[in-house]
Amino acid sequence: MDLDVVVVGAGFAGMYLLHKLRGLGFSVRVYETGDGVGGTWYWNRYPGARVDIESQEYSYSFSDELEDEWQWSERYATQPELLRYANHVADRFDLRRDIRFETRVTAARYDEAANRWTVTTDRGDTVSARFCVMATGCLSAIKEPDFPGRESFRGRTYQTSRWPPGGVDFTGLTVGLIGTGSSAIQSIPVIAEQAAHLTIFQRTPNFSVPAHNGPLDPDAIAAWKADRPEYRRRQRASQGGFLTSDPNPLSALEVDEATRRRVFEERWARGGFAIGGAFSDLVTSPEANATATAFVADKIREIVEDPRTADILTPKTYPFGTKRLCVDTAYYATFNRPNVTLVDAAATPIEAITPTGLRTSERAFDFDVIVYAIGFDAMTGPLLRIDVRGRGGLALRDLWAEGPKSYLGLMIAGFPNLFTVTGPSSPSVLSNMIVSIEQHVDWISDCLSHMRDRRLGVIEAAAPAQEAWVAHVNESAAATLFPQANSWYMGANIPGKPRVFMPYIGGVGPYREKCDDVAAKGYEGFVLSDASRQIERPTPSQ
Ligand code: FAD
Ligand code: N01
Numbered sequence: 089m090d091l092d093v094v095v096v097g098a099g100f101a102g103m104y105l106l107h108k109l110r111g112l113g114f115s116v117r118v119y120e121t122g123d124g125v126g127g128t129w130y131w132n133r134y135p136g137a138r139v140d141i142e143s144q145e146y147s148y149s150f151s152d153e154l155e156d157e158w159q160w161s162e163r164y165a166t167q168p169e170l171l172r173y174a175n176h177v178a179d180r181f182d183l184r185r186d187i188r189f190e191t192r193v194t195a196a197r198y199d200e201a202a203n204r205w206t207v208t209t210d211r212g213d214t215v216s217a218r219f220c221v222m223a224t225g226c227l228s229a230i231k232e233p234d235f236p237g238r239e240s241f242r243g244r245t246y247q248t249s250r251w252p253p254g255g256v257d258f259t260g261l262t263v264g265l266i267g268t269g270s271s272a273i274q275s276i277p278v279i280a281e282q283a284a285h286l287t288i289f290q291r292t293p294n295f296s297v298p299a300h301n302g303p304l305d306p307d308a309i310a311a312w313k314a315d316r317p318e319y320r321r322r323q324r325a326s327q328g329g330f331l332t333s334d335p336n337p338l339s340a341l342e343v344d345e346a347t348r349r350r351v352f353e354e355r356w357a358r359g360g361f362a363i364g365g366a367f368s369d370l371v372t373s374p375e376a377n378a379t380a381t382a383f384v385a386d387k388i389r390e391i392v393e394d395p396r397t398a399d400i401l402t403p404k405t406y407p408f409g410t411k412r413l414c415v416d417t418a419y420y421a422t423f424n425r426p427n428v429t430l431v432d433a434a435a436t437p438i439e440a441i442t443p444t445g446l447r448t449s450e451r452a453f454d455f456d457v458i459v460y461a462i463g464f465d466a467m468t469g470p471l472l473r474i475d476v477r478g479r480g481g482l483a484l485r486d487l488w489a490e491g492p493k494s495y496l497g498l499m500i501a502g503f504p505n506l507f508t509v510t511g512p513s514s515p516s517v518l519s520n521m522i523v524s525i526e527q528h529v530d531w532i533s534d535c536l537s538h539m540r541d542r543r544l545g546v547i548e549a550a551a552p553a554q555e556a557w558v559a560h561v562n563e564s565a566a567a568t569l570f571p572q573a574n575s576w577y578m579g580a581n582i583p584g585k586p587r588v589f590m591p592y593i594g595g596v597g598p599y600r601e602k603c604d605d606v607a608a609k610g611y612e613g614f615v616l617s618d619a620s621r622q623i624e625r626p627t628p629s630q
Contacts, residue, residue: 091115093536094207094217096193096474098183099127101223101509101525103174104150107181108533117217118187119209125183126174127225129167133251134271134461135278137167140360140415141520143304144312145330147173149320150526154180159309164301164360164415195475196220198504203545203618205505218545221507221532222471226517229469231582233266233460237440247460248275256457258282264446264453266438267461268294273414275461277422287453289433289446292574293403295384296414300359325597329515329523332358333365340367340376352383360415371409371568380408391420398423400432406573412517466576467512467590468492478503491579491588493558495549495613496603498528504548507532512590513561517577519596527596531603535611545618553613565589 098120143160195208205220230249248271263283268290355362369376392398436450445455476484497514510516579585
């Protein structure tokens with residue numbers, strides 16, 4: 089079968105791509121490993137899973153009708169509500185007929201002579217398309233537990249990122265949970281309420297701030313409805329693609345201690361990422377950053393009754409905000425429960441999983457259940473798990489052996505007609521992802537229409553433009569404190585992964601301007617060519 093576009097992934101990116109490209113008259117097919125739409129919200133069904141960007145902001149903006157008819161119920165939507173939203177979108181825009189579910193793409197190869205991509209799946213089918221768009225997500229390749237003895241455990245094992253659809257009842261069970269990233273921080277308070285005992289193994293403490301979740305305030309709903317286009321415009325022009333961070337232009341160092349404290353307190357009371365915008369230099373100045381670190385440390389000491397537990401929970405080895413800030417509901421308070429124990433897995437590392445539980449360097453633990461909340465091979469993982477080959481059989485895995493290189497996070501030199509949505513070198517995971525997804529999908533769709541209108545068949549990132557962009561991405565990161573943390577942004581959570589800060593920190597607004605400018609200048613930095621290999625005028629799909 090010959091298509092205009094093959095899309096890999098049916099999360100929010102793949103779903104919008106399908107709707108948009110089909111509407112423009114391109115023939116499109118989507119492949120998806122899961123048996124339903126929703127991506128992140130299909131897979132991550134662990135207890136307590138929810139967004140940490142406010143629901144009204146974390147939603148599609150491309151359709152006024154969709155916005156008018158959908159109403160979120162909570163300030164931060166739960167995973168079930170987000171999955172219902174994804175299914176509603178799929179139904180409303182009749183997406184499923186062009187999605188092949190339960191089908192994983194294993195390889196994508198560019199055929200230079202034909203100027204087409206050949207995509208192969210684990211079902212053995214092969215499809216040919218002029219363009220291939222990787223909508224594979226940034227947090228969809230799970231990190232597999234590799235603890236020695238893992239297979240020997242006789243109890244039940246769960247991983248947050250592959251949670252069973254029916255849920256898990258922890259009542260009366262003794263549970264061990266490994267990890268203290270966002271997934272763990274959301275699930276720990278809920279599991280603790282059910283389990284007989286919950287033991288948490290923390291290697292590195294995270295900074296977490298309260299969500300102050302609750303039913304969506306009617307005033308917030310009314311304000312959003314009354315002024316939605318303006319809210320959406322401001323999102324797109326902002327640093328992070330969302331408005332709740334509400335950036336304060338002042339330095340943390342130009343105000344006195346009492347004022348600083350008042351600002352942090354007020355933002356802590358607002359909840360969520362508001363604290364990230366408390367001062368302009370929190371992620372650029374070590375001294376400013378130290379004030380935020382000290383504030384959160386005080387909060388942990390205030391909430392957690394046992395001083396030793398509070399001390400273990402306090403981050404000390406990296407600056408505030410340089411690992412993804414977590415947003416929680418009663419996380420720190422959960423450590424005051426009599427049925428919860430924290431183990432410092434940096435001081436006493438996990439040595440092995442045993443038939444009855446696990447063993448640290450200090451002692452053995454017995455569990456009915458082990459929960460792995462150990463994260464993802466982020467950003468590059470989903471792309472490199474596919475055997476992607478460009479010109480001359482060039483393997484993406486080889487090209488990116490030292491870290492990802494991409495022009496604008498949209499295309500890769502040597503890989504014509506292959507696009508990535510929210511790829512490395514774009515704001516991506518540093519932003520409200522739906523805003524970044526929509527921007528990329530719109531840009532890619534405009535680009536394909538531009539090519540069709542001009543009877544162009546090939547687009548490819550030019551190597552010098554890519555080099556210059558990658559240098560800019562690296563310089564931007566180097567001007568911040570982010571590279572100091574062993575974060576998944578840096579690839580540091582995966583043994584052997586190159587240590588490179590992968591997303592672009594320049595901000596959603598400025599980045600959008602750059603992409604728009606590139607397009608306005610006839611796709612500056614890209615090479616477009618070859619009328620003889622033009623895109624055929626498609627017949628609009630019904
Ligand atoms: P995904 O949702 O990851 O979808 C990609 C899809 O591609 C998946 O369904 C996957 O199965 C499929 N796929 C991958 N490889 C293949 C293949 N080879 N063949 C076939 N199919 C494939 N972002 C925010 O902005 N705010 C939040 O609050 C937020 N919360 C999050 C909470 C969790 C638990 C996680 C894990 C992420 C969160 N994110 C959040 C990031 C989230 O991933 C994005 O917001 C968004 O959902 C990404 O959509 P996507 O379509 O790009 O990718
Ligand atoms: O994964 P993580 P996550 N031994 O990588 C530990 C988004 N998200 O799934 O820090 C012992 O953050 C690891 O320890 P360390 C969000 O972008 C959003 O929780 O490497 N421990 C860490 O504590 C987020 O950032 C939400 O020392 C091991 C944990 O496991 C991203 O997804 C909710 C270990 C992994 O934390 C990933 O979050 C959920 C080992 N061998 C996710 N290996 C929202 O709130 C790993 N760990 C919206």
